[in-house]
Amino acid sequence: MYDYDAIVIGAGLGGLSSAAILQKNGFRTLVCENTGQVGGCCSSMDVQGYRFDIGASIVEMSFVIDELFAKLGKRTSDYIDFMPIDPIYGFVTEDGEKFSYPVDVNGTREVIARFSEEDARNWDRFVKVGSEAINKAFGQVMAKPMYTLKDMMKVAMTSPALVKYLPYMIKNFEMVLTSFFKDEKVRSSMSLQSYFLGLPPALCPGYVVFLAYSEHEGIFYPRGGMIGIPQGIARAFEDFGGEIRFNTRVRKVLTEGKRVTGVELADGTKLTSRIVVSDINARTLYLDLIGRENIPSWAAKAMETFPVSIPAPMIMLGLDTEPDLPGHHTFCYTNLKEMNRIWFEDYLNGRIPSGGFMLISWPSHADPSMAPEGHHCLNLVTFAPYKLAEGDWDSIKERYLEDTLDMMERYFHLNLRDHITVARVNTPYDLERQLLHPCGAVYGLQNDFFSTAMFRPRMRSRVFQGLYLAGASVHLGGGVPTTVGSGVCVGGLVEEDFG
Amino acid sequence: MKKKIRAALGLALIAGAAAAYFSASESTRRYIKHLGRQVPYLPYRYLI
Numbered sequence: 001m002y003d004y005d006a007i008v009i010g011a012g013l014g015g016l017s018s019a020a021i022l023q024k025n026g027f028r029t030l031v032c033e034n035t036g037q038v039g040g041c042c043s044s045m046d047v048q049g050y051r052f053d054i055g056a057s058i059v060e061m062s063f064v065i066d067e068l069f070a071k072l073g074k075r076t077s078d079y080i081d082f083m084p085i086d087p088i089y090g091f092v093t094e095d096g097e098k099f100s101y102p103v104d105v106n107g108t109r110e111v112i113a114r115f116s117e118e119d120a121r122n123w124d125r126f127v128k129v130g131s132e133a134i135n136k137a138f139g140q141v142m143a144k145p146m147y148t149l150k151d152m153m154k155v156a157m158t159s160p161a162l163v164k165y166l167p168y169m170i171k172n173f174e175m176v177l178t179s180f181f182k183d184e185k186v187r188s189s190m191s192l193q194s195y196f197l198g199l200p201p202a203l204c205p206g207y208v209v210f211l212a213y214s215e216h217e218g219i220f221y222p223r224g225g226m227i228g229i230p231q232g233i234a235r236a237f238e239d240f241g242g243e244i245r246f247n248t249r250v251r252k253v254l255t256e257g258k259r260v261t262g263v264e265l266a267d268g269t270k271l272t273s274r275i276v277v278s279d280i281n282a283r284t285l286y287l288d289l290i291g292r293e294n295i296p297s298w299a300a301k302a303m304e305t306f307p308v309s310i311p312a313p314m315i316m317l318g319l320d321t322e323p324d325l326p327g328h329h330t331f332c333y334t335n336l337k338e339m340n341r342i343w344f345e346d347y348l349n350g351r352i353p354s355g356g357f358m359l360i361s362w363p364s365h366a367d368p369s370m371a372p373e374g375h376h377c378l379n380l381v382t383f384a385p386y387k388l389a390e391g392d393w394d395s396i397k398e399r400y401l402e403d404t405l406d407m408m409e410r411y412f413h414l415n416l417r418d419h420i421t422v423a424r425v426n427t428p429y430d431l432e433r434q435l436l437h438p439c440g441a442v443y444g445l446q447n448d449f450f451s452t453a454m455f456r457p458r459m460r461s462r463v464f465q466g467l468y469l470a471g472a473s474v475h476l477g478g479g480v481p482t483t484v485g486s487g488v489c490v491g492g493l494v495e496e497d498f499g
Numbered sequence: 500m501k502k503k504i505r506a507a508l509g510l511a512l513i514a515g516a517a518a519a520y521f522s523a524s525e526s527t528r529r530y531i532k533h534l535g536r537q538v539p540y541l542p543y544r545y546l547i
Contacts, residue, residue, distance in 0.1 A: 172527070172530040175524075175526065175527060201526070202526040202530055298546065302540075302546060340526070340529075448537075449534060450537040450540070451544065455541060455544040455545060456544070457547050462547065463547075
């Protein structure tokens, strides 16, 4: 007799989504969470009256969350209070110009026309192609397993539009973007999305460009912070009778022959189950929790071929004034070339990017309850290497904060120094310690064309029967819809195998 | 004769690919190089 039917390691979005489906389908499920709260990279933390998001800052393609709740026989709105965000992005360029793209595609067209009439016409074409690409092709595969050639064929048969968009999958982000837009300012304003996969425009798969359209179908922020999403899913899971244990670290996944048999906790407690779902980094799962000595050598070699994604250090600022920013999300940028340069010249050489771009998230703009009355909170997100050529993150924390504030002043003419009441830096080391992401890699494994879908670790393990993987390391990589989608897939796979 | 034709075709193919690579933009070359480096890993990645 097993202690549980299923044990889920990690209460991130992938883990909770799969847990909720399993529990609903009659599997007695336990979620073991290392920290004191749900969400992993989609959560929030309270600091001196301010609430800051950790990791994810917005939701797009929310239909995947609706699909999850539909599978649970529930309505999303009963569990998560989503607020629509408009404009989608504000922009601050290095010459100090500020503008924003509204959700309305015609409104965005008018903004683009100010820079280039030709690109305003190109925007119409982009909207037409993007709408079909998202709704008939890429959006269709969010919650469908695609880790074998057979799966890929099946998906192509059910979503034939995918075949039509194959060239966008083979080309890189920059090639697709520049095939649509000619004006440098317009191109650069739509290049941020490549870093949503943790890659520069030159290395990111081309289909990601269409995220710049998908956002115009609506982006949302959950009331109470990004943690509202995992909290909503956790509540649904608990409504079905599921159990979450906080501050419970799994030290080992127990195996017997080619089967998983449960987990061992950090305090030595052994819990048995016939199913284990991992929502942690797949490298950590196979190489550490199961152990290199317990897996075939080809599996260890396979896991070693995956580099982890770029870390995203974050600076959280509490302000005693309203910042002069165009919207919930502000993208400060110089140009497309610079966004590649920071990867090839800075990141790969262990240097913290000296300029280029930054994403500022302003949660209290959408939800004033995120900060004390009259105050505001900001999250400044950049990308930087884990291993630094000089020094380490613990010793340069203060300097990093100062340098980032300098960069905001120098490049983007944003001076916040006099209004800062709280400043906290979340370095890649902090993310590694808090969330157990190796190298602070919030996107899990690197996510380029040859490490996605069927070239990413399988959600149904081939190494051990009863072992399933969800989260940013599998399926389509990091992000709110993709990790929720991975959980939905795992729920379906377990049902196929054990239902 | 057949062997010679095959060799010539192979050479032409390699030369064509090299010409296409070197006439491509820097961004495209970086992308091809990045993906090319990962080709040997693909069988492992597919299996895991």
